[in-house]
Amino acid sequence: MVNLVLVLGDQLSDRVAALKAADKSRDVVVMAEVADETTYVGHHPKKIALIFAAMRKFATRLRDDGWQVAYTELDDTDNSGSICGELLRRAEQFSASDVIATEPGEWRLIDALNHCPLKVQQVEDDRFIATHRDFNEWATGRKALRMEYFYRDMRRKTDLMMDGDQPAGDQWNYDHDNRKPASGEVDTAPMQFTPDETVEEVLDLVEARFGENFGELRPFTLATDQAQARRALAHFVKSALPKFGDYQDAMMEGEAFLWHAHLSAYINIGLLDPLEVCQAVEQAWKNGDAPINAAEGFIRQIIGWREYVRGIYFHEGPDYTQRNGLRHSRDLPWFYWGGETRMRCVGQAVDQTRTEGYAHHIQRLMVTGNFALLAGIDPHQVHEWYLSVYIDAFEWVEAPNTIGMSQFADGGVIASKPYVSSGNYIKKMSDHCGKCSYNVNAKDGEDDACPFNLLYWHFLDRHRDRFSDNGRMGNMYRTWDRMAEDKRGRILDRANAFLKSMDNGQTV
Ligand code: FAD
Ligand code: DLZ
Numbered sequence: 001m002v003n004l005v006l007v008l009g010d011q012l013s014d015r016v017a018a019l020k021a022a023d024k025s026r027d028v029v030v031m032a033e034v035a036d037e038t039t040y041v042g043h044h045p046k047k048i049a050l051i052f053a054a055m056r057k058f059a060t061r062l063r064d065d066g067w068q069v070a071y072t073e074l075d076d077t078d079n080s081g082s083i084c085g086e087l088l089r090r091a092e093q094f095s096a097s098d099v100i101a102t103e104p105g106e107w108r109l110i111d112a113l114n115h116c117p118l119k120v121q122q123v124e125d126d127r128f129i130a131t132h133r134d135f136n137e138w139a140t141g142r143k144a145l146r147m148e149y150f151y152r153d154m155r156r157k158t159d160l161m162m163d164g165d166q167p168a169g170d171q172w173n174y175d176h177d178n179r180k181p182a183s184g185e186v187d188t189a190p191m192q193f194t195p196d197e198t199v200e201e202v203l204d205l206v207e208a209r210f211g212e213n214f215g216e217l218r219p220f221t222l223a224t225d226q227a228q229a230r231r232a233l234a235h236f237v238k239s240a241l242p243k244f245g246d247y248q249d250a251m252m253e254g255e256a257f258l259w260h261a262h263l264s265a266y267i268n269i270g271l272l273d274p275l276e277v278c279q280a281v282e283q284a285w286k287n288g289d290a291p292i293n294a295a296e297g298f299i300r301q302i303i304g305w306r307e308y309v310r311g312i313y314f315h316e317g318p319d320y321t322q323r324n325g326l327r328h329s330r331d332l333p334w335f336y337w338g339g340e341t342r343m344r345c346v347g348q349a350v351d352q353t354r355t356e357g358y359a360h361h362i363q364r365l366m367v368t369g370n371f372a373l374l375a376g377i378d379p380h381q382v383h384e385w386y387l388s389v390y391i392d393a394f395e396w397v398e399a400p401n402t403i404g405m406s407q408f409a410d411g412g413v414i415a416s417k418p419y420v421s422s423g424n425y426i427k428k429m430s431d432h433c434g435k436c437s438y439n440v441n442a443k444d445g446e447d448d449a450c451p452f453n454l455l456y457w458h459f460l461d462r463h464r465d466r467f468s469d470n471g472r473m474g475n476m477y478r479t480w481d482r483m484a485e486d487k488r489g490r491i492l493d494r495a496n497a498f499l500k501s502m503d504n505g506q507t508v
Contacts, residue, residue: 002094003027004070004087004118006101008109009037009051010394012058013226013270014065017123018102024066028094031059032072032086034079040108041384044215044357045206046222047265047391053202053224054269060198061225070094074205083109084116091118105310105396107318127273128310129154129303135311145312145413148173151304158275160282160299161292173300174245174293181429182250182258188243190262191235192221193228214337214389216355222265222391229263229271236261237284245294249362251345251430256352260360261298264392267306274302301361309400312414321399324379325411326463332381333502336368340507343451344436345426346371357391362429364390365419369406374420374455375499376462379409417472420459423450445490451498451508457488458495 005022007029019029033052052074059071070090072079080086087099099120104110113120124132130150138153139145152172155161161168195203199220207217223229243259250258266272278299285295313320335341338354349363359368364386372382383402387393404414423440427433433440433450442449460467460480467473480488502508 001098002096004090004094004096004099005029006083006087006099006113006120007031007058007062008083008102008104009033009055010105010269011102011125012054013127013273014062015127015273016102016270017126018100019062019067021100021123027068027100028090028096029059029062029067029069030087030090030099031055031069032079032083033074034072034083034086035074035081036083038074038210041388042213043210043393044353044389044391045210045213045217046215046220046357047393048210048213049199049202049206049217049220050222050224050265050391051269052206053199054271056198056202057225058270074209082112084112084118087116087118087120105394107395111318127270128307129158129275130307130311132311132314135307135315139311139315144416145315146416147304147308147414150308150311151300154303154307155299158278158303160278160303161285161296167296169292169296171296174296177293178245178248178297179429180246180250182247182252182255182431186252186255186258188239188257188259190257191223191232193223195220199224214354215357223271226271229266232266233261233263233272233277233280236263237280237290241281241284241290241294241298243294245291245297248297249429251348251360251363251367251426251432253348253431253435256356256358256360258360262358267302268392268394268397274306278302306397309404309414310396312400312404313396316400316410316413320410321380321383321395321403323403323409323411325409326376326379326407326466328373328376328407328409329378330376330499330503332372332377332385333375333508334505335508336385342437342508343371344438345430345432348432353389357389359390364401365406366421366425366429369402370419370421371452371455373407373418374452374459375502376459379403379407382407417467417470418459420456421452422456423452426452444487445492445494447494449491449494451495454491454495454498457491458499461488461492 005018005027038048059069062069072086080089097119099118101113101120101122102125103122113122138150203220223232240259247259267274281295281298284290341347345367349359349367353359383399386402387398404410408415408418427440438450439448440450443453457480460476468477
């Protein structure tokens with residue numbers, strides 16, 4: 001009996017679990033570009049193009065490898081518009097009733113497959129280092145699920161940068177070396193690829209169907225197959241990794257990528273294997289081509305943070321994206337969708353998000369995320385924004401980073417305190433403030449004071465009941481309480497005036 005083998009747009013690896021469980025000589029691979037997946041949020045056009053182009057090329061590769069592939073293009077007249085609809089159509093065509101699927105990275109789609117009137121077996125996605133069981137065993141009985149301890153287990157499990165049972169260099173974490181502000185010339189850039197015929201066809205389709213979505217489609221220079229993604233990885237390791245650690249937290253005018261890898265989308269859709277990426281980085285360190293703080297810092301992002309947030313997403317369950325621990329309810333301001341703002345750092349982060357579908361971690365966390373948290377924006381709207389605008393965004397990785405790490409909406413499952421900062425942090429780590437029309441040095445509630453300076457105290461003041469007992473925030477509250485009462489009043493008044501202007505749609 002023929003099985004259908006579902007391969008989704010972010011499962012484009014020949015070692016994906018459903019393919020491993022199937023029989024090439026008998027089963028039919030089903031791949032489908034469908035309306036449901038392209039519209040559950042308004043994806044960045046570059047993201048849709050990346051996924052469609054990579055899907056089409058992967059289908060060709062599977063066929064070349066001897067698989068029978070039933071592929072639906074978005075514009076096919078008989079396209080049913082949903083993954084389940086396509087499975088039903090193919091089941092009839094091939095007289096199949098059973099489907100082997102790799103578990104999707106989103107509860108929405110897991111649920112849709114569970115309700116699809118076919119026998120769908122969802123096998124665990126084993127492109128990760130920690131299984132669901134590993135994570136749940138690690139989490140069971142712990143008072144707090146902190147990444148650092150989980151990461152150490154992943155180092156032991158993978159043997160990456162280990163010296164027996166101990167970390168290479170005798171330290172697990174070299175983060176204290178990784179906080180230099182950027183300076184001088186950025187001497188690297190992610191590798192770019194000229195669109196081939198398949199990519200050009202997809203670009204025309206995406207332009208016609210999703211040209212109105214937020215984000216620029218062209219120029220499109222992303223890797224769209226495994227061979228290209230591997231070249232992008234090798235290029236990163238050679239040209240950017242050595243400085244990745246030092247400048248990991250830095251931000252610079254007009255520089256979207258700095259020494260970051262720009263590999264997350266390729267890893268997330270299956271073009272690169274996370275362990276393969278880490279092994280390439282470890283090898284560069286072993287060869288003396290990258291310092292230990294860079295290699296350890298990079299590997300921690302993947303086997304630490306990436307694995308950890310996935311564990312949290314599945315451990316916490318389908319209601320995670322609805323959480324709103326701080327009861328924030330303000331609408332996401334228009335300038336997140338490209339409207340004008342006088343805040344230079346926010347404007348730059350949003351602008352490169354529009355052009356590239358990319359912003360690096362500190363921009364996401366300490367600029368757009370920090371602002372949303374300080375201003376009290378509804379975390380679900382923040383979540384939908386991040387899920388829409390980045391080419392690497394899939395709910396299993398985006399939601400814990402947004403709802404948990406960035407917005408503290410999960411009540412502290414991920415973070416032990418909210419990631420909030422005044423303008424001082426942005427001044428220290430970037431060169432934006434010198435070009436900003438606000439004054440980052442104005443700290444007394446002046447008219448031109450940096451909004452981050454105002455909203456930082458506004459946030460602490462309005463959430464005193466929730467955070468004043470948090471040991472890691474005691475200093476902040478002591479500083480606030482030591483300020484003269486009239487100064488505190490001025491800051492809060494100015495912060496409220498700023499929020500009011502923003503809510504009224506004025507340019508802030
Ligand atoms: P680098 O900075 O070069 O890091 C190397 C790799 O480490 C990345 O490619 C990525 O695979 C991994 N990594 C680093 N940080 C994280 C992290 N916190 N969680 C998971 N993996 C990490 N990452 C996504 O892949 N998809 C998302 O939708 C996403 N949404 C985010 C939303 C918010 C609010 C925040 C604060 C972070 C988010 N991240 C997300 C994490 C991180 O910002 C991106 O992985 C990173 O910016 C990707 O760029 P890069 O490949 O240049 O990464
Ligand atoms: C993100 C995305 C988009 C835009 N389009 C498709 C598609 O047409 N077909 C498909 O199989 N997958 C697509 N994807 C990826 C899925 O949305 C993704 O598999 C789920 O969100 C689970 O991570």
